[in-house]
Amino acid sequence: MIQRLLLAFALAAFALVSAAPPHALAMSELKRGNTSEPDSLDPHKVTGQWENNLIVDLFVGLMTFDAKGEPIPGAAESYTVSDDGLTYTFTIREGHVWSDGVPVTADDFVYALRRINDPKTAAQYASLTFAVKNAEAVNAGEMAPDAVGARAIDPRTLEITLAYPAPYFLQLLTHYTMYPVPKHIVEAEGKDWSGRPGMVSNGPYTLDEWVPNDHIRLVKNPLFYDAANVALDAVSYFPTTDGEAALKQFRASELDLNNDLPISQLEWLRDNLPDAVRIHPFMLTTYVVFNLRHPPFDDVRVRRALTLAIDRDLLNYAVLKGIQVPAMALVPPGIHAYPGTARIQGAEAEITERRETARALLAEAGFGPDKPLRANILFSNTADNRRIVVALQDMWRKIGVIAEPQGSESRIHYTNLRTGNFDIGWAGWIADYNDARNFLFLAETRSGQMNYAGYSNPAFDALVAEGDRTSDPVARGAILTRAEQMLLDDLPMAPVYFGTSRNLLHMTVRGWVDNVVDIHPTRFLDLKPWTGPEREDTSPDAPPKEVGWWGWFMSFFQ
Amino acid sequence: MIGYVLRRLAGAIPTLFIIVAVAFFMMRAAPGGPFDGERKLPPEIERNIKAAYDLDKPLVTQFGLYLGRLLTGDFGPSFKNKDFSVGELIAAGAPVSLRLGLSAITIAALIGMALGIIAALNQNRATDFSVMSAAMIGITIPTFVTAPLLTLLLGVYAGWLPVATWNNGALANMILPVTVLALPQIAVISRLTRGSMIEVLRSNFVRTARAKGLSEFTVVTRHALPAALLPLVSYLGPATAALVTGSLVVEQIFQLPGIGRYFVLGALNRDYTLVMGVIILYASLIIALNLIADVLYAVLDPKVRLA
Numbered sequence: 001m002i003q004r005l006l007l008a009f010a011l012a013a014f015a016l017v018s019a020a021p022p023h024a025l026a027m028s029e030l031k032r033g034n035t036s037e038p039d040s041l042d043p044h045k046v047t048g049q050w051e052n053n054l055i056v057d058l059f060v061g062l063m064t065f066d067a068k069g070e071p072i073p074g075a076a077e078s079y080t081v082s083d084d085g086l087t088y089t090f091t092i093r094e095g096h097v098w099s100d101g102v103p104v105t106a107d108d109f110v111y112a113l114r115r116i117n118d119p120k121t122a123a124q125y126a127s128l129t130f131a132v133k134n135a136e137a138v139n140a141g142e143m144a145p146d147a148v149g150a151r152a153i154d155p156r157t158l159e160i161t162l163a164y165p166a167p168y169f170l171q172l173l174t175h176y177t178m179y180p181v182p183k184h185i186v187e188a189e190g191k192d193w194s195g196r197p198g199m200v201s202n203g204p205y206t207l208d209e210w211v212p213n214d215h216i217r218l219v220k221n222p223l224f225y226d227a228a229n230v231a232l233d234a235v236s237y238f239p240t241t242d243g244e245a246a247l248k249q250f251r252a253s254e255l256d257l258n259n260d261l262p263i264s265q266l267e268w269l270r271d272n273l274p275d276a277v278r279i280h281p282f283m284l285t286t287y288v289v290f291n292l293r294h295p296p297f298d299d300v301r302v303r304r305a306l307t308l309a310i311d312r313d314l315l316n317y318a319v320l321k322g323i324q325v326p327a328m329a330l331v332p333p334g335i336h337a338y339p340g341t342a343r344i345q346g347a348e349a350e351i352t353e354r355r356e357t358a359r360a361l362l363a364e365a366g367f368g369p370d371k372p373l374r375a376n377i378l379f380s381n382t383a384d385n386r387r388i389v390v391a392l393q394d395m396w397r398k399i400g401v402i403a404e405p406q407g408s409e410s411r412i413h414y415t416n417l418r419t420g421n422f423d424i425g426w427a428g429w430i431a432d433y434n435d436a437r438n439f440l441f442l443a444e445t446r447s448g449q450m451n452y453a454g455y456s457n458p459a460f461d462a463l464v465a466e467g468d469r470t471s472d473p474v475a476r477g478a479i480l481t482r483a484e485q486m487l488l489d490d491l492p493m494a495p496v497y498f499g500t501s502r503n504l505l506h507m508t509v510r511g512w513v514d515n516v517v518d519i520h521p522t523r524f525l526d527l528k529p530w531t532g533p534e535r536e537d538t539s540p541d542a543p544p545k546e547v548g549w550w551g552w553f554m555s556f557f558q
Numbered sequence: 559m560i561g562y563v564l565r566r567l568a569g570a571i572p573t574l575f576i577i578v579a580v581a582f583f584m585m586r587a588a589p590g591g592p593f594d595g596e597r598k599l600p601p602e603i604e605r606n607i608k609a610a611y612d613l614d615k616p617l618v619t620q621f622g623l624y625l626g627r628l629l630t631g632d633f634g635p636s637f638k639n640k641d642f643s644v645g646e647l648i649a650a651g652a653p654v655s656l657r658l659g660l661s662a663i664t665i666a667a668l669i670g671m672a673l674g675i676i677a678a679l680n681q682n683r684a685t686d687f688s689v690m691s692a693a694m695i696g697i698t699i700p701t702f703v704t705a706p707l708l709t710l711l712l713g714v715y716a717g718w719l720p721v722a723t724w725n726n727g728a729l730a731n732m733i734l735p736v737t738v739l740a741l742p743q744i745a746v747i748s749r750l751t752r753g754s755m756i757e758v759l760r761s762n763f764v765r766t767a768r769a770k771g772l773s774e775f776t777v778v779t780r781h782a783l784p785a786a787l788l789p790l791v792s793y794l795g796p797a798t799a800a801l802v803t804g805s806l807v808v809e810q811i812f813q814l815p816g817i818g819r820y821f822v823l824g825a826l827n828r829d830y831t832l833v834m835g836v837i838i839l840y841a842s843l844i845i846a847l848n849l850i851a852d853v854l855y856a857v858l859d860p861k862v863r864l865a
Contacts (some may be wrong), residue, residue, distance in 0.1 A: 040640035122610035126592065126603055140602035195641025212642055212650050214815035229762040238723060238813065244706065245722050245811050253716050411590030411828065460778050496753070 003270055020446035028233045028527055030509070033240035039211050042194035043176040044116040044123045049430060049518070050259070054237055055176045057218055057522045058201040062090050062158075063173040064110070067524035069434075069515030071174045073203065073520060075104055076158075085165030085471040088135075092156040092293050099206045099221050100184045105496030106152035111183040112139070113160075114145040128177040128432055131166040167471045168435035171336060175433050204230045213239060218522075224280035231526035232510075240538060250276070250504050256527065257516070258504045263384065266321045271506075275505050280514035281334050283431035286327070288377075288392065288453045292492055293420050296352030300490060301365045302373065306424070307344060307494035309399045310392065311351045316497060319387050321500065327495035331436045334516040337473040338436040342484035345496070358399045373401045375423035378416055381407035388496075389426055418449040418484065428499065434517055436480045440464050443487050455492035559856070560569045561808065563849065570845045578628070578834065582621055583690030585830050592637040592828040601797045611637065624834070631837075634831035638824070645836040646820035648817060652839065654724060655809070659802030661736045663840040668745035671787075673744065674751025675778065681756055683811075689748060700712045722813040723782025739801055750793055755786040788859055799844045 035050040043055050050286040055063060064074030073079075097103045116123045117138040130136045130468065133149025143194045149161035172178060181199045191263075193199065201208040204226065216237045220230055228503060236256065241244035243262035249255045249384065251273075261269060269277050290297040297303060312326035325333070328343045346357060362523035366541070367373045377392065379385045389405045396403050403424065409414070417425045431438040441447050444464055445456040463483035470476040501518035507530040574699055593607050608614040627634055633644035641652075677689040713721035714733065723732040758764060758783055767781045808816035819837055824832035856862045 012791070036637065041636055042640065045640045122603075122607040124603060124607065136602075139606070182721070191640075211724075211726075212639060213819060214645055214813075224649075240813065241819075242810050242813065245709075245813055246716055247721070248706070248709050248721045252717065254721055254723065339717070363848055407592075408607040409826065411594045411826075415590050415594050 008558075010225050022205060028231070029277075030232050030234060030235040030525060030527060031254065031256045032237050032254045032522070033246045033260070033349055033504075034237040035260055036241055037237065037239040038216070039214075040194060041199065041207065041210075042191075043179040043181065044112070044121055046126075046176065047125050047474045052176060052519060053259070054216065054218070055179070056519060057203055057205040057235065058202045058207065058328075059179045059200075061173050061175070061176070061179040062296045063170055065174055066512060067513045067515070067516035067521070069513075071170055074174075075109075076408060080081075085098055085167070086162050088160045088162070088169065088514050089153075090160070092158060093225055094156070097203065097223050098185075099223055100182075100185070101223060102182070102184055102200075102202050104180060104356040105155040106158035107155065109160075110148075110150045111186075112180045113150045113178075115181065115186070115497050116177060116411045117148055123177075125177050125432075127266065128170060128172065129404070131162050131164065131169060131172060133161040133163045136163070164468050165471050166335075166468060166499060167473065167476050168269050168433060168437055170432045171435050174328070177495050181324045184504050203533045204521070205235060206355040208234070215239075224523075226523070230523045232522060235522045250506075252504070255504075256506050256509050261502045261504045263321055263502075264324065266323065273363040273504075275507055277504040278505050278514055278519070279500045280503075281325060281331055281332060281516055282499050282501040283335070283434065283464075283516055284428060285330055285332055285495055286324075286426070286428040286497050287330070287493040287495045288491040289417065289425045289427050290491070291420055291422050291425070291453060294423050296365060296367070296373065297375075298422060299389050300366050301361040302367075303491040303494070305361040305365070306399055306401065307397060307491050308354040308361075309358045309395050309468050310351075310494060310496060310531055311395050312347075314351075314395075315388065315391050319391050320384075320497065323500055324497040325500065327498045328494070329484060329485060330442075330495050331439045331480075332498040332516070335431075335436050335448070338477050339481055342481050342488055344446045344488045344491070355399055357555050362399060362401070367400070375401070376406050377424040377426065378408070378413060378422040379426040380408050380410040385426060392426075420452075420454055421451075426450060427493075431498075436462065436477075436484070437467060439546045440480060440487070443492055446459060453492035455487075455490070457486065457490060460490075461488050473541075520537065559853070563853065566849050566852075570842075573845065574838065574841055574858060578625070579621070582624065582830075583617070583836045585825075585828070586617055590828055592830065594828075611635070618847075620755060624831075625781060626654025628838075633835040636829055636832045638829040638832065640829045643673075643795065644831045647820060647832065648835050648839060651815055651817035651820060654727070654814060655818060656816065657727060657803055658732070658735055658739060658805055658808070658816060659798065662739035662805075663730065663794065663798045663801050664742060665736065666740040666747055667790075669740070670744040671751050671790070673748035676753055677748065677752040678759065679753035679778070681723060686752075687721045690752065693745040693748045696741050697749075697808060699742075701738050701742065702807050702811065703742055703806060708734055708738060709811070720739055722811070724812075724814045731812075735808050735814060739805055739808055743797060743801065746793070746797070747790065750790050751786060755782060758782045758786045760785070761785075784858055788855065791851055791854050795847045795854075796844070797842075799847045803840045 011484045022478050032053070033055055036048065038051040038054055039046050039048065041054060041058060044057060045274070046055065052103045060074035062074060062076040063071040066072045072315055075093055077093040079088055079090045081088055090106060092106055098104055113132060115121050116126050116129055119139060126139045134147045135149070136141055136146050137143040138145050151159050153159055180202065182237045185200045189371060195210055197207060197209055201207070204221055204224045206221045207216070209217040209257065210218045215490065217234060219234045219528055220232070221227065224230065240258055240260065243418055244265070246255065246260070247262060247265055251259050288306070290303050292298050316322055316324050328347050329340065331338060331340055333340050346354065362373060377389055379389045384421055386407060393403045393405055416422050417427060429439065429442055443453065443455045443460065445451065445461050460483055463486065467476050467479045467483065470479060505512055507528050510526040510528050511524045593604065600833045601679050624634065633648065636642055636647055639647060650652070656824055677686045677768050680686045712719045719734055720731050723731060744778045764777060764782050767777045802817065806818060806822055808814070809816045817839065820832055821836045824836060
């Protein structure tokens, strides 16, 4: 009996470990670590930055990204704008086809705009297309989908009418919400059209395989209009939810690049793999938001005092390892057609001086040592956020403010912020498209619950609306700067730091350009052996340097 | 015996129903919903989404709809992974978790039993002490320590084994995660086997067997081992379930596409249908493995009669 049981066990063990199929490798395949598993590959059903990386490889919109993340013509070879800035006419690239050989037509774009706004599609990100005439009404179910302001004049001529002259429209066209979908496939297959091998798309790559939570493999689309200049035959995306594990995969060359790196390992990385670390400004602003509905935060003196007391440099170097950029404004540097000259007044002074001013402002507002200001500060419960909020708590303690940190998981945190259930909140915003408007929107009255502070300033709203109607980029930049300055004087939110993108990149990956949108289409990348000068210990593929057994042993504890 | 199994299986249905009901309403009682994020959805979009997923209906109606679909074998659409249904996700992830868990428990059982027997036969000698100290270390070091340590040693420094990913279940990719999962189980199983083996070796029927002049090998394998394995069998049932379902940490560290990750990610994302699907799978597994353990018990121990 026992012998038979043992034999069965042994056979089972053998069967389990030997049932592994062989694995084929392509000639040139890039292995990209990509934060998280995408919700979908249907451009109308996603909301994330990591999904953008995949969708930019699979699809091209009227405009698409170059290697620098700047808009370049994609499916459209040219366009004209009417004088009032309301009507755009696009000419679809000649010979541009879907990956099944069917021509990409103006009708596919019209269909896509109707589909994303059709209430039945339930697209979470439909609001990004609301600059298009009637899109908002269609999405609300007040109009039929065919009322959307887009029409096919002929198969290669597309006309899009806007609700207002949105000068950032060309930037917006690079966003996946504005991408086409293959009408002939989506109508035939319904929601099963995306995510399956052979999924029809019009970009440089097509879907080869998707093993959920394991990898997504894309192969080069030979029918893509610029296929001759696409170097890599295939690209695999791996969801790298665990940053430390991803770093090990990167060091073992199981990943060619990863779009994140663990901050806790930054010093080690800078010492050992300095050429692999790519840190670059990104369209992310983090900020402290004050709930203007809760007194005393309706008092600008209180908000100003708390803002001045934040020691951004200390926070950056002591808590964030110096990789972020202290923020004196809401709109990050490097934003398209934006001067970025607005500043928080008085924030350049020395911290001791700022604390004096802050104490004086608090005293004016009726707070002092006998009657300290007490408030909760809500944050989304991650390790980094916890350290940031504790640092803020300590900075405010120095001006006699007692802040009580309350962490919760992110869904609960943002529900609290949206419903005004907080005194002070810790928040961050990543822009959807490269335009200052997308940051200022956070304080517009009509942004509703997205305006966590409950700030409502008709003068600010009017300036932002005026910006929407101004097509001259310089004039518009100046108007939006005035709006931002108004915000930085009223301080419904106190910007704290501008985020950076953090990529890990082997020297073998070529064609990479760091950029503010942190988008790096695979079509511009290539893999080539590193032939540069000999460097000591910096080549990622080099074996670890000789450190002796003690150094080797100790390296586990570093 | 067959009647017993059938009755146990019938008894599992109300158990599963209660688990499904409790889990369903507990999930809904948690604050936040599947579509809450840092971006507030415009009200019309929120309405569209709720209608598309039946979230606009009363909770009891939603439960009825869910049960109805469940009876036809449909676990519903995933709220988060929109290109896959929950059924498809589980069908893709369960084999991974099953292979990991079953490989680990099989290897752990073989090595653990062997070590336990060796220790018992050499009770209070150097062999015994070294095996049991190793087992103690195995029990006390958690997988989230052994996993990164082994990947660093064997993957990054030595370069012998892949650091992570499943790679369609290639043998090289399975070695590290299976080892990490098996190590603490080897420790527990060897201690269990040693304990019960020592007890059995002192019992009268073993003394009788020795008195008959049987060889030590026969005494141990034929007479002592079946009796010594009984406590182990009752341990292996739940342990297998725990390994198959509870490999979350290992799946995370090795980036494996199993279902352990779905459970936690699904709960954090409020992906109601995905969490329900995984709970149903887990509950069924635990019920089934407990049943198997009970049946095995009857096979091994003539004193147990299932009727």
